[in-house]
Structure formats: C-alpha cells, structure tokens
Amino acid sequence: MSEELFPEPEWLSEEVKTGTTIIAVTFDGGVVLGSDSRVSAGESVVNRVMNKLSPLHDKIYCALSGSAADAQTIAEMVNYQLDVHSIEVEADPLVCSAATLVKNISYKYKEELSAHLIVAGWDKKKGGQVYATLSGLLTRQPFAIGGSGSFYINGFVDAEFRKNMTKRECQEFVVNALTLAMGRDGSSGGVAYVVTIDKDGAEEKCILGNELPKFFDE
Amino acid sequence: MASVSVCQYHSGGFSFENCKRNALLEADINKLGFSSPAARKTGTTICGVVYKDGVVLGADTRATEGMVVADKNCSKIHYISPNIYCCGAGTAADTEMTTQIISSNLELHSLSTGRLPRVTTANRMLKQMLFRYQGYIGAALVLGGVDCNGPHLYSIYPHGSTDKLPYVTMGSGSLAAMAVFEDRYRPNMEEEEAKRLVRDAIAAGIFNDLGSGSNIDLCVITKGNVDYLRPHDMANKKGVREDKVYGRPVTGSYRYKHGTTGVLTKAVTPLNLEVVEESVQTMDTS
Numbered sequence: 001m002s003e004e005l006f007p008e009p010e011w012l013s014e015e016v017k018t019g020t021t022i023i024a025v026t027f028d029g030g031v032v033l034g035s036d037s038r039v040s041a042g043e044s045v046v047n048r049v050m051n052k053l054s055p056l057h058d059k060i061y062c063a064l065s066g067s068a069a070d071a072q073t074i075a076e077m078v079n080y081q082l083d084v085h086s087i088e089v090e091a092d093p094l095v096c097s098a099a100t101l102v103k104n105i106s107y108k109y110k111e112e113l114s115a116h117l118i119v120a121g122w123d124k125k126k127g128g129q130v131y132a133t134l135s136g137l138l139t140r141q142p143f144a145i146g147g148s149g150s151f152y153i154n155g156f157v158d159a160e161f162r163k164n165m166t167k168r169e170c171q172e173f174v175v176n177a178l179t180l181a182m183g184r185d186g187s188s189g190g191v192a193y194v195v196t197i198d199k200d201g202a203e204e205k206c207i208l209g210n211e212l213p214k215f216f217d218e
Numbered sequence: 219m220a221s222v223s224v225c226q227y228h229s230g231g232f233s234f235e236n237c238k239r240n241a242l243l244e245a246d247i248n249k250l251g252f253s254s255p256a257a258r259k260t261g262t263t264i265c266g267v268v269y270k271d272g273v274v275l276g277a278d279t280r281a282t283e284g285m286v287v288a289d290k291n292c293s294k295i296h297y298i299s300p301n302i303y304c305c306g307a308g309t310a311a312d313t314e315m316t317t318q319i320i321s322s323n324l325e326l327h328s329l330s331t332g333r334l335p336r337v338t339t340a341n342r343m344l345k346q347m348l349f350r351y352q353g354y355i356g357a358a359l360v361l362g363g364v365d366c367n368g369p370h371l372y373s374i375y376p377h378g379s380t381d382k383l384p385y386v387t388m389g390s391g392s393l394a395a396m397a398v399f400e401d402r403y404r405p406n407m408e409e410e411e412a413k414r415l416v417r418d419a420i421a422a423g424i425f426n427d428l429g430s431g432s433n434i435d436l437c438v439i440t441k442g443n444v445d446y447l448r449p450h451d452m453a454n455k456k457g458v459r460e461d462k463v464y465g466r467p468v469t470g471s472y473r474y475k476h477g478t479t480g481v482l483t484k485a486v487t488p489l490n491l492e493v494v495e496e497s498v499q500t501m502d503t504s
Contacts, residue, residue: 016375039381044393046373047381068379073349112352 019187021149030198037190060121107136261429263391302363349378391423
C-alpha cells in the first residue's frame with residue numbers, strides 16, 4: 001500500500017451535501033419558507049451563503065436538502081417543465097402541479113437520487129399550500145420540516161404551530177425554528193433565508209447570523 | 219421491489235457497468251499486492267474573485283502523479299470562449315477534455331444565437347454533463363467570465379452542483395487560499411488589489427499544500443479584454459549552485475579538465491570492413 005504524502009482531501013471525492021434545515025409553514029393567506037445556508041463536503045464547508053429556497057415559478061418555491069447536485073438538478077428540471085406547462089395552460093400553475101412534477105422525478109429515480117425537496121406556494125384555487133415529497137410520496141401538510149437539522153426541532157414545531165397565524169407570527173415562527181436547529185446541528189448554519197409567498201407575490205429576505213433571535217446559550 | 223429493479227436493465231440513461239468492472243479489477247489487483255497506475259491529478263490550488271470591472275482567475279502550475287510531480291509547469295486555466303475562462307482541479311485528463319467539449323459546444327451555440335456566450339450558459343452545460351456522469355468525471359472547476367450582464371464567477375463540483383459566489387477556491391490547497399480570501403476580500407476592488415489578492419491566495423496554497431507548487435498563473439477578464447498572465451509570478455525559482463564556498467571549489471559542476479584522469483595505456487585496432495552491397499532506394503517526396 002503506497003503511502004500518501006498528501007492524501008487527497010476527502011471533500012474532493014465526497015459528494016457535496018446540503019446538511020441543512022428547511023421548513024415551510026402555511027399561514028392565513030399564504031406560506032412562509034425558510035432555510036439555513038450551509039453546504040458541506042465531508043467536514044469542510046464549501047459555501048456558507050447558499051440560498052436553498054429555489055424558485056419553481058413566480059409564486060411557487062421549493063426548499064432543497066440532501067445531495068446538492070441532485071437537489072439543484074431536480075429544481076432546475078421542474079422549473080423548466082413548469083415554464084412549459086404554464087405557457088400551455090395560459091395560467092399560473094397550481095402548487096399541486098409543481099409538487100407532482102417533483103414527486104414524479106423523486107419517485108422514478110428514488111434508487112439513484114438522495115435529495116428531499118419541500119414544495120410550497122400560493123395559487124388561486126387552494127391558497128397557501130405546503131407539500132412534502134420525501135422518497136417520492138406526495139402529501140399536503142399544514143407545515144413541513146426537512147434536512148438533518150429538522151430532527152432537533154420536531155418537538156418545537158409540534159408544540160408551537162397554530163393554525164391560521166398572521167403573516168408576521170408565521171415569519172417569527174419560521175425564524176425561531178431555524179435558529180434553534182442551526183444552534184444544535186453541525187451541518188446547518190450561516191445565515192437564514194426566508195421567503196414569504198401570498199397572493200401579491202414572493203418576498204425574499206436574508207437574516208444575518210448576528211440578527212437571529214437569541215436563545216439559551218450557556 | 220428492490221430485487222425487481224436490480225434484474226431489470228435500465229433502458230436509456232448512462233450505463234455505469236464499466237465502473238463496477240473497474241472496482242472489481244482494482245480489488246483483484248490489490249489482492250495480488252500490486253497497485254493500479256495512478257491517474258495524473260492536478261493536486262492544485264485554483265481560485266477566482268469578482269472585482270469592480272471583471273473577474274480575476276488564478277491557478278498554481280503543478281501536476282502530480284501519485285507522489286511524483288509529473289509536470290512542473292502545466293496550464294490549469296482553460297479557454298472556454300473569448301470572454302470566459304475556466305480553472306480545473308482534479309483529474310487532469312477530465313478537466314482538459316470537459317472544458318474542451320464545452321468550449322466547442324459553446325462556440326456552436328454562440329454562432330447559432332449570434333451573440334457572445336454567457337457565463338451562465340457555460341455553467342449549465344458543465345453541470346448537466348457532470349451530473350450525467352454522476353461524479354465519475356473528477357473535474358472540479360472554477361468558471362469565470364464577463365458577459366452582457368456583467369462579471370460572473372461559478373464553482374462547479376464533480377457531482378454536478380454549482381455555486382455562484384463573489385469569491386471561490388477549489389483544489390487541495392483551497393482551504394489555505396480561502397483563508398486569505400476571507401481575511402482580505404472586499405466588494406468592488408480595483409484591478410491591482412484584486413490581482414494581488416489572488417496571487418497571495420494561490421501562494422498560500424503553494425506553500426502550505428503539498429499537492430500545489432511551482433508558479434502562479436493569472437487570468438484577468440474584463441469587458442472586451444482578457445489578460446492571460448502566464449507566469450504571473452515565479453514563486454519557486456530553481457536556485458543557482460554555488461561554485462566556491464569560502465574560497466574552496468565545491469562539487470557542482472561535473473565537467474572535468476582534459477587530462478584530469480591519467481591515461482595508462484592506449485591500443486588502437488583498426489577494423490577492416492568491406493562494402494559488400496550498396497543499393498539506393500529513392501523516396502517519393504512530392
């Protein structure tokens with residue numbers, strides 16, 4: 001076994017993963033999506049400011065987690081397919097259509113892919129909706145969390161979520177959840193991206209690390 | 219369910235059968251005690267930065283084959299189009315061929331659209347190709363250029379994910395280079411400051427990483443102009459050996475004076491050779 005003077009850094013061969021905490025919550029009149037911004041390859045952070053909330057259409061976004069390459073590719077493919085679809089039907093696509101397209105790809109290639117996308121948005125028919133597409137299933141939920149950091153906040157979101165929150169309350173809920181997860185999960189961190197979608201469109205916001213709420217920290 | 223998908227042959231899509239075969243061969247060879255030949259990797263430190271008027275790309279020039287330096291002055295900044303260049307880390311053959319393929323496709327695309335190609339187009343082509351090969355093409359790239367929408371910089375990983383950032387580093391020396399960037403990067407730098415920053419980042423990689431070395435190449439891309447500075451900085455010059463130390467000659471030169479070695483005997487034996495046959499064949503050199 002030849003010795004390695006300079007062993008190839010593991011991240012060169014390691015797949016780039018998005019570690020991640022992602023969350024999407026419905027409120028009265030729309031949805032709020034949130035994500036952290038850390039992308040890791042092995043133990044090295046390769047991008048500390050990645051926006052994991054990817055637009056699929058004007059009022060439909062998806063949150064990426066898992067393998068960065070797989071998630072980016074799925075999001076870009078569905079973006080293209082939705083573009084074509086919305087031109088064909090001459091109307092804004094339904095959130096359910098976007099979620100179904102994501103689900104179809106995730107299910108057909110479930111052995112090869114390792115990415116989980118949460119699809120959320122607003123449409124005229126059903127208002128604000130959140131769909132989870134883990135492993136190729138499609139389920140509509142009042143809220144959804146995903147990524148490695150989500151395990152740490154399952155209890156928090158179950159206890160704190162209420163139906164029909166206002167837009168402000170919902171944004172606060174999302175930011176609090178992200179902060180708690182980023183504080184406990186090594187693969188999540190950086191800044192918090194928040195996207196609010198309602199009938200007037202999508203509003204993107206970036207909250208820097210030092211502007212996040214403070215919790216117990218000793 | 220899982221067993222059904224294993225028996226069924228995938229119709230369409232790339233076939234990775236040979237990758238499985240290679241892995242089996244590798245295991246067999248290792249059992250016999252030999253090691254399969256190592257592919258030439260570029261070890262490498264590559265980086266890029268966006269400044270006020272454009273993009274500065276930088277790279278070291280060492281190519282390694284296992285533990286040996288295969289090429290002391292290889293060129294890692296590849297041409298993609300007149301306004302777009304790409305640095306490559308990872309397996310040297312993969313980066314070379316991938317950039318050439320995309321460069322060729324981009325030229326055809328540019329002729330078809332009648333416009334100067336955009337950096338995001340090159341990014342899409344590269345990431346779609348690398349994703350198709352699921353990471354088996356070991357090419358980690360830093361893609362930079364200036365187009366109608368301004369200067370752009372992308373980092374592209376072997377599995378096909380990309381990041382669009384104002385400063386990126388890749389390669390085995392990337393952590394050393396990123397440390398320099400995180401300390402001194404500012405948005406909207408002037409050209410000289412940006413060149414100095416990139417030069418220092420690559421130097422950090424060269425001196426602190428065993429896989430990177432030799433000189434520093436820079437490529438400055440602005441709207442309508444490209445400066446390909448090779449080499450920009452010869453950080454490692456081969457030294458000149460001392461002829462005399464403290465007045466006494468030191469062995470450094472292996473040229474000895476005529477007569478240094480004494481001749482004891484000398485015998486000359488002529489070999490009488492006869493020409494037996496001589497034929498001339500004319501070659502048609504028209």
